[in-house]
Amino acid sequence: MDDIANDISSTIGRRIHTERTMRDWSLAELAEQSGVSKAMLSTIERGVTSPTAALLVRIAAAFGMTLSTLIARAELQGGGLLRAAGQPVWRDPDTGYVRRHLSPACDMPLELIKVHLPAGAKVSLPAASYAFIKQQIWLISGKLEFTEGDQVHRLEPGDCLALGAPSDCTFHALEPGADYLVALVRS
Secondary structure (H helix, E strand, O other): OHHHHHHHHHHHHHHHHHHHHHOOOOHHHHHHHHOOOHHHHHHHHOOOOOOOHHHHHHHHHHOOOOHHHHHHHHHOOOOOOOOHHHOOEEEOOOOOOEEEEOOOOOOOOEEEEEEEEOOOOEEEEOHHHHOOEEEEEEEEEEEEEEEEOOEEEEEOOOOEEEOOOOOOEEEEEEEEEEEEEEEEEEO
């Protein structure tokens, strides 16, 4: 898994560099837009460090895209079939959050993401990360506490939650951890 995560971190870093140069932005401009330091952006672009989910959300938002779109652009080459062995897997080095992109690259606005969040782990994402998408969360196994703005949802296996208007959100896996599917539609 670590080799896979390292390969994907390098690919994500190259994609961030590509997105930045397509916009003709310097590292300083991306740092200003994202709130991520130039030094950190440089190490991410060079694949020296594995960025956290929180950092990637800020970078993606600076580009006007979701985390999912940024990772999809980095990893997916196109085609109607994406075999399990080819599905990009990314691990957040801070939380142990593991994200598997299930959807093949295509023109469809739907993306499916499978997530494993270890027991006790929390991932917080700002409202900006939901600005361009609508999504639902379906809990496959475990227990998940999902905070959407001021509202707390406690999900049990089989529960499905449709998210409302963009707001700050926190995913918190309770014992024994949580495996869930995120279905998102790009606007």
